Amino acid sequence: MTETPLWRQFRRLLLGAVVESLLDVGIAVDFPTLRIEFADESVFRVPRLDNYMRFVGTVTAHVTAPIPPATLQGLQERLGQLWVELLTSIELPIGDSLTNDHARVNVNVADGTLTVRFDFAAD
Numbered sequence: 001m002t003e004t005p006l007w008r009q010f011r012r013l014l015l016g017a018v019v020e021s022l023l024d025v026g027i028a029v030d031f032p033t034l035r036i037e038f039a040d041e042s043v044f045r046v047p048r049l050d051n052y053m054r055f056v057g058t059v060t061a062h063v064t065a066p067i068p069p070a071t072l073q074g075l076q077e078r079l080g081q082l083w084v085e086l087l088t089s090i091e092l093p094i095g096d097s098l099t100n101d102h103a104r105v106n107v108n109v110a111d112g113t114l115t116v117r118f119d120f121a122a123d
Helices: 005-025 069-089
Strands: 035-038 043-045 052-062 100-110 113-122
Touching: 005 035, 005 043, 005 052, 005 069, 069 100, 069 113
Parallel strands: none
Antiparallel strands: 035 052, 043 052, 052 113, 100 113
């Protein structure tokens, strides 16, 4: 399901935006351990007459240094805004638009691993 060209393109777009966010807030990770996975609840129907996108999944990476709570909170806030930014950059060829349905992000660190759980939807 998630290995079509559109999924690969969006995975790269989302992962790139996460990397930019990590750099923006100053969180250092071991980049070879960076992974993004989409859950089965994810749906990608764009462009269609019934446009709908939902991306549910996780991004994980090993951290290379302790992360202060304020920095972790800053990452969560930054990633919470990310979905709306990505939606405004998508131009659908049929003149339709996508509106933000919800953007849920949870960021935590445990045992040296940063985990970002996301659930982004647009209709």
